[in-house]
Amino acid sequence: xxxxxxxxxxxxxxxxxxxxxxxxxxxxxxxxxxxxxxxxxxxxxxxxxxxxxxxxxxxxxxxxxxxxxxxxxxxxxxxxxxxxxxxxxxxxxxxxxxxxxxxxxxxxxxxxxxxxxxxxxxxxxxxxxxxxxxxxxxxxxxxxxxxxxxxxxxxxxxxxxxxxxxxxxxxxxxxxxxxxxxxxxxxxxxxxxxxxxxxxxxxxxxxxxxxxxxxxxxxxxxxxxxxxxxxxxxxxxxxxxxxxxxxxxxxxxx
Amino acid sequence: xxxxxxxxxxxxxxxxxxxxxxxxxxxxxxxxxxxxxxxxxxxxxxxxxxxxxxxxxxxxxxxxxxxxxxxxxxxxxxxxxxxxxxxxxxxxxxxxxxxxxxxxxxxxxxxxxxxxxxxxxxxxxxxxxxxxxxxxxxxxxxxxxxxxxxxxxxxxxxxxxxxxxxxxxxxxxxxxxxxxxxxxxxxxxxxxxxxxxxxxxxxx
Numbered sequence: 001x002x003x004x005x006x007x008x009x010x011x012x013x014x015x016x017x018x019x020x021x022x023x024x025x026x027x028x029x030x031x032x033x034x035x036x037x038x039x040x041x042x043x044x045x046x047x048x049x050x051x052x053x054x055x056x057x058x059x060x061x062x063x064x065x066x067x068x069x070x071x072x073x074x075x076x077x078x079x080x081x082x083x084x085x086x087x088x089x090x091x092x093x094x095x096x097x098x099x100x101x102x103x104x105x106x107x108x109x110x111x112x113x114x115x116x117x118x119x120x121x122x123x124x125x126x127x128x129x130x131x132x133x134x135x136x137x138x139x140x141x142x143x144x145x146x147x148x149x150x151x152x153x154x155x156x157x158x159x160x161x162x163x164x165x166x167x168x169x170x171x172x173x174x175x176x177x178x179x180x181x182x183x184x185x186x187x188x189x190x191x192x193x194x195x196x197x198x199x200x201x202x203x204x205x206x207x208x209x210x211x212x213x214x215x216x217x218x219x220x221x222x223x224x225x226x227x228x229x230x231x232x233x234x235x236x237x238x239x240x241x242x243x244x245x246x247x248x249x250x251x252x253x254x
Numbered sequence: 255x256x257x258x259x260x261x262x263x264x265x266x267x268x269x270x271x272x273x274x275x276x277x278x279x280x281x282x283x284x285x286x287x288x289x290x291x292x293x294x295x296x297x298x299x300x301x302x303x304x305x306x307x308x309x310x311x312x313x314x315x316x317x318x319x320x321x322x323x324x325x326x327x328x329x330x331x332x333x334x335x336x337x338x339x340x341x342x343x344x345x346x347x348x349x350x351x352x353x354x355x356x357x358x359x360x361x362x363x364x365x366x367x368x369x370x371x372x373x374x375x376x377x378x379x380x381x382x383x384x385x386x387x388x389x390x391x392x393x394x395x396x397x398x399x400x401x402x403x404x405x406x407x408x409x410x411x412x413x414x415x416x417x418x419x420x421x422x423x424x425x426x427x428x429x430x431x432x433x434x435x436x437x438x439x440x441x442x443x444x445x446x447x448x449x450x451x452x453x454x455x456x457x458x
Binding site: 020022024027063065070071072097101105110111112115121122219223226227229230236237239240242243244 | 292455
């Protein structure tokens with residue numbers, strides 16, 4: 001930050017994560033491959049010379065073809081720091097290049113080039129109250145936070161709301177439900193709750209002073225969810241966002 | 255270099271396209287959005303840009319004042335550290351040179367910090383925003399710049415990874431000494447040259 005940001009620089013909540021570990025390129029041996037949800041894969045990796053991550057960080061996977069061509073993508077870590085393996089959850093995109101390889105080709109025993117952990121902003125320190133809001137595969141970094149909270153006996157610090165089209169399409173649905181997550185489904189009812197998008201009513205009971213809000217999902221979801229949080233009085237400086245996919249302009253208008 | 259990944263053929267290689275830096279793919283007509291903060295609501299009436307710090311003449315321009323400066327355009331490619339590149343983009347706005355001509359950096363001002371309305375920051379050597387290499391832009395493809403892409407006005411430094419092109423730019427501070435900005439404090443490279451793949455701290 002500048003010495004004197006001045007009145008026009010707006011929020012100064014955007015500061016360094018500070019001390020977030022970052023690892024270099026290394027090799028990981030694929031230890032497990034599971035497909036609990038259609039169109040996605042969970043990879044369990046034994047990362048050589050691993051650097052412990054913070055919940056919310058991601059890894060980069062780099063693939064190299066015979067002729068030296070490479071492609072790399074980032075994937076959030078679903079496992080907590082205490083897990084001996086690094087778990088990545090990868091949604092398979094039909095026009096994807098790396099995700100289709102990871103989902104369709106990778107087998108246990110394969111070696112992958114990885115780099116991580118990366119990122120010092122979208123991380124939860126495990127000590128302060130947090131509101132986690134995730135849509136679809138955007139729940140993955142939040143799952144790492146939930147698992148870490150469970151490991152250290154501090155689930156009381158977390159409030160969680162997640163959204164997916166159907167329960168079968170929600171990654172880690174059982175664990176999230178067990179952790180008390182508010183689960184919102186947009187294409188099927190859940191209990192007495194009819195199918196609908198995430199609303200302010202879903203989030204209202206979860207909002208508490210002093211929380212940092214972590215919002216992760218598609219651009220459309222993240223935009224809508226942050227807007228709801230702001231309307232509920234959550235300071236914009238307390239909201240951290242990780243979003244992916246095309247711009248909202250290219251999504252169907254609501 | 256490590257050996258090949260078993261069974262990986264690779265699909266998206268743009269064979270020899272000289273516009274594509276290493277490790278990047280052509281995003282085509284898509285323009286992904288990656289933001290660390292909530293999208294702010296800023297209207298042209300409330301937007302302004304300030305150039306301050308180690309300058310002879312610290313200056314703030316309103317929307318109308320900035321538009322009264324000589325217009326400038328960028329036609330070319332942009333590259334994001336998350337590996338997408340977008341070819342043949344068209345942005346319109348004003349050259350950062352036009353702002354610095356008025357603010358007059360002092361000789362000891364060797365770096366700049368871009369600051370967004372949201373508090374986001376990114377640092378650069380001053381040479382990376384002078385000499386026709388950086389713009390403030392308010393139009394994309396002839397239309398007002400969309401808010402999720404940093405509208406009404408963003409910085410554009412297309413020869414570096416796009417995190418150096420601050421969305422919702424509100425301040426450019428000239429500094430005597432370099433200081434890391436937001437992503438630079440959070441594990442990303444200090445300069446971010448796509449052609450050298452300067453993605454993360456520790457990359458050469």
